[in-house]
Amino acid sequence: MYNLLIGGAAGQGVDTTVTMLEKFLKKSGYFVFTVRDFMSRVREGHNFSVIRFANEKITSHSNVLDGIIALNDETIQLHKGRLKENGFILCDTIIKTDDTRAIRLNMNDMAKEIGNPRVSGSISVGVVLKLFGETLEKAEEVMKASVKEQYVKINLEAIEQGYKSVESKYEGLERREGNYENHMLISGNEALALGAIAGGLKFYSAYPMSPSTSILEYLASKSSEAGLVVEQAEDEIAAANMAIGASFAGARAMTGTSGGGFSLKVESIGLAGMAEIPVVYVNVQRPGPATGLPTRTEQSDLKFIISASQGEFPRMVIAVRDQEDAFYQTARALNMAEKYQIPVIILSDQYIADSTSTVKPFDISRITMVKATDESDIEGEYLRYRYTEDGISPRLIPGRTKHLVTADSDEHTERGWITESAETRIKMVDKRMKKLEKLYEELQEPEYIGADECEILLLGWGSTYGPIIEAVDKLNEREGSKYGALIFGDIYPLPRKRLEEMSKRASCIINVEQNATGQLAGLIRESTGISCTDSILKYDGRQITGEEIVEKIMKGGRQ
Amino acid sequence: MTTFNTYETAWCPGCGNFAILNALKTTLEELGKKPNKVLMAAGIGQAAKTPQYISANSFCGLHGRSIPAAVAAKMANKDLTVIVNTGDGDSYGEGGNHFIHNIRRNVDITHFVHDNQIYGLTKGQASPTTAIGHVTPVQTDGSHNEPINPLLLAIASGAGFVARAFSGDREHLVSVMKEAIMYPGYALVDIFQPCVSFNKINTNAYYRERVYRLDENYDSSDKMKAIQKAMEIGDSLPIGVIYKEIKPTFHEKNEVLARGESLIDIETNPEVVNKLIEEFV
Numbered sequence: 001m002y003n004l005l006i007g008g009a010a011g012q013g014v015d016t017t018v019t020m021l022e023k024f025l026k027k028s029g030y031f032v033f034t035v036r037d038f039m040s041r042v043r044e045g046h047n048f049s050v051i052r053f054a055n056e057k058i059t060s061h062s063n064v065l066d067g068i069i070a071l072n073d074e075t076i077q078l079h080k081g082r083l084k085e086n087g088f089i090l091c092d093t094i095i096k097t098d099d100t101r102a103i104r105l106n107m108n109d110m111a112k113e114i115g116n117p118r119v120s121g122s123i124s125v126g127v128v129l130k131l132f133g134e135t136l137e138k139a140e141e142v143m144k145a146s147v148k149e150q151y152v153k154i155n156l157e158a159i160e161q162g163y164k165s166v167e168s169k170y171e172g173l174e175r176r177e178g179n180y181e182n183h184m185l186i187s188g189n190e191a192l193a194l195g196a197i198a199g200g201l202k203f204y205s206a207y208p209m210s211p212s213t214s215i216l217e218y219l220a221s222k223s224s225e226a227g228l229v230v231e232q233a234e235d236e237i238a239a240a241n242m243a244i245g246a247s248f249a250g251a252r253a254m255t256g257t258s259g260g261g262f263s264l265k266v267e268s269i270g271l272a273g274m275a276e277i278p279v280v281y282v283n284v285q286r287p288g289p290a291t292g293l294p295t296r297t298e299q300s301d302l303k304f305i306i307s308a309s310q311g312e313f314p315r316m317v318i319a320v321r322d323q324e325d326a327f328y329q330t331a332r333a334l335n336m337a338e339k340y341q342i343p344v345i346i347l348s349d350q351y352i353a354d355s356t357s358t359v360k361p362f363d364i365s366r367i368t369m370v371k372a373t374d375e376s377d378i379e380g381e382y383l384r385y386r387y388t389e390d391g392i393s394p395r396l397i398p399g400r401t402k403h404l405v406t407a408d409s410d411e412h413t414e415r416g417w418i419t420e421s422a423e424t425r426i427k428m429v430d431k432r433m434k435k436l437e438k439l440y441e442e443l444q445e446p447e448y449i450g451a452d453e454c455e456i457l458l459l460g461w462g463s464t465y466g467p468i469i470e471a472v473d474k475l476n477e478r479e480g481s482k483y484g485a486l487i488f489g490d491i492y493p494l495p496r497k498r499l500e501e502m503s504k505r506a507s508c509i510i511n512v513e514q515n516a517t518g519q520l521a522g523l524i525r526e527s528t529g530i531s532c533t534d535s536i537l538k539y540d541g542r543q544i545t546g547e548e549i550v551e552k553i554m555k556g557g558r559q
Numbered sequence: 560m561t562t563f564n565t566y567e568t569a570w571c572p573g574c575g576n577f578a579i580l581n582a583l584k585t586t587l588e589e590l591g592k593k594p595n596k597v598l599m600a601a602g603i604g605q606a607a608k609t610p611q612y613i614s615a616n617s618f619c620g621l622h623g624r625s626i627p628a629a630v631a632a633k634m635a636n637k638d639l640t641v642i643v644n645t646g647d648g649d650s651y652g653e654g655g656n657h658f659i660h661n662i663r664r665n666v667d668i669t670h671f672v673h674d675n676q677i678y679g680l681t682k683g684q685a686s687p688t689t690a691i692g693h694v695t696p697v698q699t700d701g702s703h704n705e706p707i708n709p710l711l712l713a714i715a716s717g718a719g720f721v722a723r724a725f726s727g728d729r730e731h732l733v734s735v736m737k738e739a740i741m742y743p744g745y746a747l748v749d750i751f752q753p754c755v756s757f758n759k760i761n762t763n764a765y766y767r768e769r770v771y772r773l774d775e776n777y778d779s780s781d782k783m784k785a786i787q788k789a790m791e792i793g794d795s796l797p798i799g800v801i802y803k804e805i806k807p808t809f810h811e812k813n814e815v816l817a818r819g820e821s822l823i824d825i826e827t828n829p830e831v832v833n834k835l836i837e838e839f840v
Contacts, residue, residue, distance in 0.1 A: 225831055227828070246822075248628070399638055
């Protein structure tokens with residue numbers, strides 16, 4: 001397994017180089033996992049990405065580096081401390097460094113000679129490929145997928161020049177035939193957006209907000225092909241109410257944002273709950289409160305999301321755990337919303353959103369589609385909010401039936417007319433809450449990973465999934481098989497069965513969360529009475545790594 | 560079902576809303592609209608109860624947020640006749656941002672603002688159109704704030720159909736409503752109506768003394784004249800279609816909707832999804 005950091009100022013082309021390099025490595029059969037660390041600015045500052053690649057699955061990023069590709073001095077200063085002793089620093093000759101690990105090449109001059117100073121990134125890609133003993137067999141294919149047609153030739157020349165200018169340093173890792181070459185390389189936001197399309201999305205409305213914006217951008221770019229309406233709203237309140245209006249009229253609808261925008265959508269969640277209109281909300285979390293750290297990561301919106309909006313009504317919250325999960329869970333969320341006529345909220349975060357991972361091509365045959373009620377199923381008078389055994393009333397689409405369809409944010413009768421009757425009020429609250437009973441039956445239990453019999457049980461949710469997997473593997477290797485972990489995807493209502501069973505056998509329960517107050521631990525205590533014995537909490541805006549979890553546990557986080 | 564029925568209402572006797580609701584029913588019937596093809600939307604307020612009182616599809620959403628929901632419903636199903644009936648507080652106060660930005664979108668819906676220049680449901684506080692000096696339980700020494708001029712704001716924001724009517728002139732109101740509903744795009748009709756309980760200034764008699772119909776020679780396509788007419792406030796209040804211009808609608812501008820099919824009829828194509836998946840390999 002190797003780990004490379006590419007860093008520079010905003011606007012220097014870090015991301016272009018990274019995107020190209022990760023594609024090369026994946027096409028060479030490696031599993032590639034890239035995390036992006038960038039500042040909330042468009043010029044200057046310090047941005048970097050870390051590409052980790054291996055001939056096996058990678059679930060977490062790592063802070064130990066094999067190589068640094070430095071586009072400026074600062075990158076070297078900031079990161080050389082975590083570079084292995086036998087690692088390398090690739091930089092241009094204009095960067096002065098006395099580090100013995102440096103490979104200094106006059107890449108800028110070479111680029112000018114080739115004809116465009118901007119191809120220096122491609123030169124460095126060529127250098128890296130040579131260092132790791134790769135061939136240029138896939139160069140043309142990858143370049144065609146990476147840059148505009150008119151730039152393919154010049155960039156290929158740059159890659160070749162870079163390739164020729166160094167000797168191999170590492171032996172390529174052994175790859176079984178076809179290893180990961182035909183897998184996808186996709187970011188969490190792209191996977192989520194694609195999952196929505198696969199799940200029948202017709203309408204997406206949003207106001208741009210980091211780190212959710214690339215969902216809006218991806219869907220907008222595919223709207224024509226996939227037959228969607230994608231609308232940038234004037235604010236998040238409009239975005240949410242548009243999604244509700246579109247869904248009421250029969251279009252599967254989703255609205256995405258981050259915590260600040262979600263705050264503006266809060267009232268609308270109650271409307272979706274009260275009027276029983278299916279809508280999927282996406283909250284790609286970043287550190288709050290207020291503006292917080294716009295381009296960084298945190299899991300601090302859980303307690304806010306599960307109780308957002310006044311009054312009581314059923315809702316479902318799904319935390320996506322990785323890129324693959326983002327695809328399937330988003331499609332599922334649209335179906336769950338439709339089936340139960342409730343708001344379903346997807347919690348992701350910047351770590352999943354902006355990281356790219358290698359994923360087995362998505363299988364759309366795994367997605368089934370729930371549909372609104374058919375008019376022919378209506379017997380007698382149509383009552384939009386009819387009392388039923390499971391609380392789910394017949395939902396017809398206005399204009400597509402002879403019946404009249406109502407939606408009301410006021411408490412209402414079975415017909416959907418405003419009422420203040422105490423009796424109706426009780427029956428309607430009960431009807432709505434009843435939907436949770438059926439929903440509870442189809443909740444997905446948290447995924448268990450680790451030793452068959454575990455003494456020490458880690459608990460996590462959402463994006464700490466990958467780092468926890470890596471940590472549990474390492475701990476069991478090092479300490480003997482006594483570690484296990486439960487990682488929640490469906491998180492509200494909280495599935496309890498597996499947790500109650502596993503927690504009985506564990507002597508120590510540690511929650512690992514990317515927040516300051518242990519929100520999952522709190523929710524678990526409230527829902528089950530189970531208390532965690534210790535916690536690992538991180539809230540500096542940077543995702544925890546598997547290594548960090550191991551280190552914290554070894555240092556005695558496990559009393 | 561071809562006629563529009565009225566359900567039991569909870570408005571004060573003498574409320575201008577009755578006249579607007581009756582005119583609306585007549586308008587829809589005379590236009591040959593079917594109740595199951597009409598979607599009435601509103602936010603919150605006394606006027607916003609209108610959808611509850613007429614037999615059509617109805618969407619009674621959040622305060623100020625009816626326009627976003629209404630335009631999106633139209634985006635989803637172009638065959639719905641989407642009409643928003645709601646008040647001056649809902650439209651210009653709480654929903655002011657949506658009002659402006661949906662003029663820009665130009666989705667083919669009709670927006671009837673029941674403008675009684677006061678808050679009714681919350682019992683008599685100043686609305687965005689309340690006159691300076693108007694004393695209320697909150698504006699105890701009279702409202703200080705400049706009232707919004709919705710017509711001027713709409714024209715300035717690029718609206719293609721801007722009209723004013725008066726609940727006390729039924730025949731004229733019906734004709735303006737008809738033209739607004741038939742207009743292809745966002746149509747605003749600001750309708751003066753008395754609030755018999757909470758506005759003792761802008762009464763039925765107040766409006767009756769001041770409103771006058773725009774005459775037949777008025778050219779509603781002249782934007783500068785329209786701006787002048789919109790600024791005519793005070794002792795004479797013009798009613799009629801102040802400004803009209805045909806502009807591309809949202810459906811015409813949107814690449815997917817311009818193909819003509821309703822959004823809800825477009826099926827997800829598995830081949831397209833698989834192609835999008837393949838793009839990441």
